[in-house]
Amino acid sequence: MTVRVAAVGYLNARPLWDKVPVAMPEASLSLASPREVARQLAEDEADVALMPVAAAAAFGDVEMVPGIAIGARGPVRSVVIVSQEPIASLSEIALDLSSRTSVVLGRLLLRRLGTAPKFLGMEPGEIASQVAGSRGALIIGDAALALENKFPHVLDLGQAWFEWTGLPFVFAAWCAREGRIDRAQASLLARAKELGLEERGRLAAEYAQASGLDAASLQSYLHQSIRYDLGDAERAGLERFFLEANRENLLPRAKVRLVGDASAQVAVPEAIDSLLSRASQGERLSAAEGERLFTEASLHEVGAAADAVRARKHPEGVVTYIVDRNINYTNVCTTSCRFCAFYRPVGHAEGYVLSREVLAEKMQEVVDAGGVQILLQGGLNPNLRIEWYEDLFRWMKQTFPLGLHALSPEEIIHIGEIENLPVETVLSRLHAAGLDSVPGGGAEILVDRVRKVIAKTKCRSEAWLSVMRVAHRLGLRSSATMMYGTTDTPRDRMLHLLKLRELQDETGGFTAFFCWDYQHEQGTHILPSQTGTEHYLRMQAVARLMFDNVDHVGASWVTQGPDVGQVALRFGADDFGSVMFEENVVSSAGTTFRIDAAAIEGRIREAGFRPARRNVKYDWLTVPE
């Protein structure tokens, strides 16, 4: 079998993978950013990956190849925070999204300096230009080498860590899912390292040539700054990093596990009771821990843990709901998702775009019923231009006193493609025209293997997340969702939660999380798998436990029905969603539930909570009795 090897392309990693083709002629080798390499390992596109150690902790079921790492004992030079003003005075830090380890280490070290600036995720090329005034930047990898000595203030994270702990720091290591590679394969990677380290002179020289950077400085970087061992000292440094990061709830509790290590300390898994107790105390969980809770804890246990977390986050015992209306402005769509019964292709006789008259009537009804918001979503209709949306939004906001919660990421991307405009421009213009917040629909499962099956032409996971990132940066809040129960596994669901949680760490822009199972209807091509109420309640409870950084979890009664929605309030939810006037997408799939505000309030009370109406930001609009 071909071993799929993935590695970070940076210069500092090159000595470890340069000779992989020689030491492992059977292996395939792919190079990517740290974030992408970690994604490949998690989503089973790679068997072994040279990737950030923080990602290993977040996944929770990763072993490291002994003896090999990318680390530093003192200055590392290529992981730095730079700024025009003293580091301790910074209010914002632009950062390269691609390395979780550097971000977590950066946060830890800044907290020690007594400062907690806002982090702004950027693409690597944009970062250096962001440095100004009280905004610094966290720069990693080759980009950092190119910018050495360009800024008056520099915090070298390797050096700061060493000064704090007296220990080496490990940034990356060869990682594999548990049991996926054996000692023999690990020893081949060790052989590749041995051969690769011999090549450091050549690699530095080549890179100097290509980059124009000083050759001697690069030689010193590869020979002195970067250390390639993972021995006892490095392991101690890594364990300490995991401990400190867990203490600050930046990473799940993690142990260093090595390939082929059969010691009792790593062989015996944690008892579920202990995991439940940590989860109910709000500790950050790894994907693997979430999966264990989902599959091994009893329904009551996982529900009680989620209920405990809910009670801590919302001690008032209030469950909110919103009075709004879902309007599907068009059903024309170019996507043809295999699970969707709502869309019609372009040119189809049943295709529609709602007129202003119809929209006005629907919105007036919302106003008359005391509603506060319109949820506006539709298909990807290539006939609608950005001006159409801008005009519509301005008209809506001028005519009706309603919040505008509109356009899922998929629609934003679609408008950008039609107009040939970047997502940021699309969102800025729509925001200016009246867009208040962005619904989190269309996330489905943010694992591309699954998306390719169920929604071939839909945007990939990274694109979905990146729309949300931009929206949050512009000050637009959004919800986060998940539709499971197609071809996804429990692990896929956990990776989905992890991706949302990491973005939330970065932006804090998600208000709430909702999940639901795939609502199957005859005529669509995907059969449901692992759906039903037991799965729903487990899934929602585990989501509450995984999302230590998201305030609200809502019960999706529109899909699950008001009965299950009510029970879900005891499984971690603190919101009952909306009193919907219509929901065309779900009702096309044969699920229709109607309920009024009095019935919702009755159910909330019966479940032991006090009801309150809310707006999109979850501010209470009524005083709970």
Added chain:
Amino acid sequence: MPTLSDIEAKVSRGERLVTEDALFLFNHPDLLAVGQLANRVREAKHGDRTYFNKNMRVEVTNVCVASCLFCSFAKLEEGSPGAHTMKLEEAWRELETRMDDPPSEIHIVNGLHPGLPFSYYEDLIKGFKRIKPDIHMKCFTAVEIHFFAQHYKMTYEQVFEKLKAAGLDSLPGGGAEIFHPEVRSRISDDKATGAEWLEVHRIAHRMGLRTNATMLFGHIETFEHRVDHMQRLRDLQDETKGFQAFIPLAFHPDGNGMKNLPAPTAIDDLRTIAVSRLFLDNFDHVKAYWVSSTPDVAQIALRFGADDLDGTIVHETIYQAAGSTSPQGLSYAQLVRLIREAGRIPVERDTLYNVVKEHPRAAMPEAAVKVKDRKAHLHVIGGAS
């Protein structure tokens, strides 16, 4: 006032709960804790096995002299709009047309029709038996038996003798509503009293007929009335051992005399299932009747004490008339799937709980197995099962 841990200790010792305990559980805010305790009893009695059967509902007449407030067919006279009484051939055809995949049980519940001869009911049963001699006839609530006795001037024993001779195999549990006179006199004062209902079952048991018992909850009754109801059933069961399953039925308010009341919610459903499982230690089975609670909530009830989902049913009209949104029947495959998705083992049974077919469990979630391994030390002693 007991505490939850007192009750937990009692359950672990296999000690019987008293009224005060049941009231405490009904009022306890932690639904999950109550459910978990009930689940322990359920798993001690049945493990993951979850029962269902292939049954068919037949309602031969909805004409009824009784005026129950909760019933959408109350005081329905022959000839009124919506009134319907089947010809015998019409009733039998329900089975004849299903003989390619026949049910194992026919469940007949009717209105109290003043104008039919008793032979109609005898012939009804005989006809089904002619079509399929091994079909199990689960017919007539205690309320109907009481009505037959009065209307046709017989003792309960005589009614049973004749019906048994025609082919009656067991009795369903309907018509129990709430026994306590404070409630019963207000919601159904012109049919069998609680004492009469219990007496019919006592005699049925004595004559070798197994029966079920229901409770209609979520209308005007209090928790005290529910516990009183269960207490009376438990006492009779101590005496006769003739009950198989207890079936709490949620009141549905559409189109009947209590349409202004809110329907009980899923939380009340689950709590009632759980408390009954804990209180009725001498009942083998607690059934989550999916028609009343919806299949979605019934699935969750399998973790709150229920071990039975009733059956495929095929054609249900009583709850349908009261506004239930549940489907009128579930296919065999749907029931198996419902149980498997809850991590339980689907067991097709006959009416008397003999195993017809045990299906394999699903791979996910594995919770039930692993949890039990982990909690092996928490031994639960089953009741008189």
